[in-house]
Amino acid sequence: MTKNVLISGAGVAGSTLAYWLARNGFKPTVVERSQGLRSSGNPVDVRGPALPVVKAMGVVPQLRDAATTSNRIRLLGADGRQVATMKMAAAKGNEVEIPRNDLATILYEAAQDDAEFLFDDTITALRQDEHGVDVTFDRAAPRRFDLVIGADGLHSTVRRLAFGPERDFVRLTGIYVATTPFSEPVDHPEDVLIHNTPGRLVALHPSRGKGGVAFIFRAEVDHFDYRDMAQHKRIVAAAYAGVGWRVPELLDRLRHAEDVFFDAVSLVDLPSWSKGRIALVGDAASCVSLLGDGSSLAIVGAHTLATALATDGGLTRYEAEHRARVMPKQRTVKSAAALLVPKTRLGLATRNLAARVWPFGL
Incomplete structure (x- = not known):
C-alpha cells in the first residue's frame, strides 16, 4: 500500500523531499504556511553532494539560468577603496550560486505535479500511534498520515509540537542577518561588495537584474x-x-522595504531527528550554516531521507548518513563567523591581509 507522507514546509528541503518521495513510491502532501512562494532571498550555493541530486532532478539548466552573476568579492574600506579582492568558489564553475527563493521555486516546480501542496495553512496538532499520525491543520480538515516530516526551517512547527520548545534545541551564535532586495541594478554586476567594521558587515550582492x-x-x-x-x-x-x-543609504532602503528577511544565526542540535513516525530534515533538524552550505545540506539530506525510507534502513539509516555530513559543518561556524565579521580591528586587518593571498575566498 502506498504510504502517505505529510511534509511541513515548501522550501528547499520540503520540495526536494516531495520530489524524491514520489519517485520512491510514496504519496507526498506538502503544507506551507505562506500563501505562496516568496519572491526574494539571500544567495546560497548548490555544491558538493547536492549537485548530483539536482542533476538527477533535471533542474541544473534552470538553476544556471537563475544563478547570480557574481564572480568575485571586493572588500572595501570606509572610503569605498578596494582593500582586497578574491575570486568566488562559484567562479570555478563546479557549483551554482542562486537566490535562495529562486532555488526553492525551481525545486517546487519540479515536485508540484507529483505532490499535493496546501498553501496558506499550517499544522496545529500532532497525535501519533504505532500505525500513523493524526494531524490537525489550521484551515484544512484533519487527516491521518503514515509519516510526518518537518522541513519547516529554524523555527519549525513540527519540531515544537513533537520534540519540545525551541529553546531546548536552538543555540544562538550572537550573529544576526538581515537581507532585502536592492531596487535597481547594482553598479558592479559581477562583484560582491563588502564593507566591514569590527563586528559588522554590509554587502551589496549582484543577481540577474537587481541585486x-x-x-x-x-x-x-x-x-x-x-x-x-x-x-x-x-x-x-x-x-x-x-x-x-x-551604509546610511542602505539603511534608509531597509527602513522603507516591505520585503525583509531577518533572523539569528543559530545552531540546531537535537539528540535524535525522529520520534516514532515524525522526523525532521533541513534546518529544522540541523541548521548549521553561515556561508551558504545550508541549502546544499537540505537538498542532499532530503534525498537521503527519501532513499532511506524506501529501504529497510529507514530513519535510522537517514540520520546516520546525514549526521556525518552535518557535524563537520556545525564545528566550522565559529571560524566562518571570524572570516565574515571579525570582532576587532586587529582581526579585521588580519582577515584582509589573508584575503590578498587566498586564491578563492568566502
Whole structure:
C-alpha cells in the first residue's frame, strides 16, 4: 500500500523531499504556511553532494539560468577603496550560486505535479500511534498520515509540537542577518561588495537584474521576535549607526522595504531527528550554516531521507548518513563567523591581509 507522507514546509528541503518521495513510491502532501512562494532571498550555493541530486532532478539548466552573476568579492574600506579582492568558489564553475527563493521555486516546480501542496495553512496538532499520525491543520480538515516530516526551517512547527520548545534545541551564535532586495541594478554586476567594521558587515550582492543588500552583525538582542519586522529594522539601524561607506543609504532602503528577511544565526542540535513516525530534515533538524552550505545540506539530506525510507534502513539509516555530513559543518561556524565579521580591528586587518593571498575566498 502506498504510504502517505505529510511534509511541513515548501522550501528547499520540503520540495526536494516531495520530489524524491514520489519517485520512491510514496504519496507526498506538502503544507506551507505562506500563501505562496516568496519572491526574494539571500544567495546560497548548490555544491558538493547536492549537485548530483539536482542533476538527477533535471533542474541544473534552470538553476544556471537563475544563478547570480557574481564572480568575485571586493572588500572595501570606509572610503569605498578596494582593500582586497578574491575570486568566488562559484567562479570555478563546479557549483551554482542562486537566490535562495529562486532555488526553492525551481525545486517546487519540479515536485508540484507529483505532490499535493496546501498553501496558506499550517499544522496545529500532532497525535501519533504505532500505525500513523493524526494531524490537525489550521484551515484544512484533519487527516491521518503514515509519516510526518518537518522541513519547516529554524523555527519549525513540527519540531515544537513533537520534540519540545525551541529553546531546548536552538543555540544562538550572537550573529544576526538581515537581507532585502536592492531596487535597481547594482553598479558592479559581477562583484560582491563588502564593507566591514569590527563586528559588522554590509554587502551589496549582484543577481540577474537587481541585486540584494545584506547586513551581518554581532549583537546582544533581548526578547527577539523573528516575526516582528519593525523590531528587526530597529535592531539593524541601531547596530549600524555611524558606519560609513554607503551604509546610511542602505539603511534608509531597509527602513522603507516591505520585503525583509531577518533572523539569528543559530545552531540546531537535537539528540535524535525522529520520534516514532515524525522526523525532521533541513534546518529544522540541523541548521548549521553561515556561508551558504545550508541549502546544499537540505537538498542532499532530503534525498537521503527519501532513499532511506524506501529501504529497510529507514530513519535510522537517514540520520546516520546525514549526521556525518552535518557535524563537520556545525564545528566550522565559529571560524566562518571570524572570516565574515571579525570582532576587532586587529582581526579585521588580519582577515584582509589573508584575503590578498587566498586564491578563492568566502
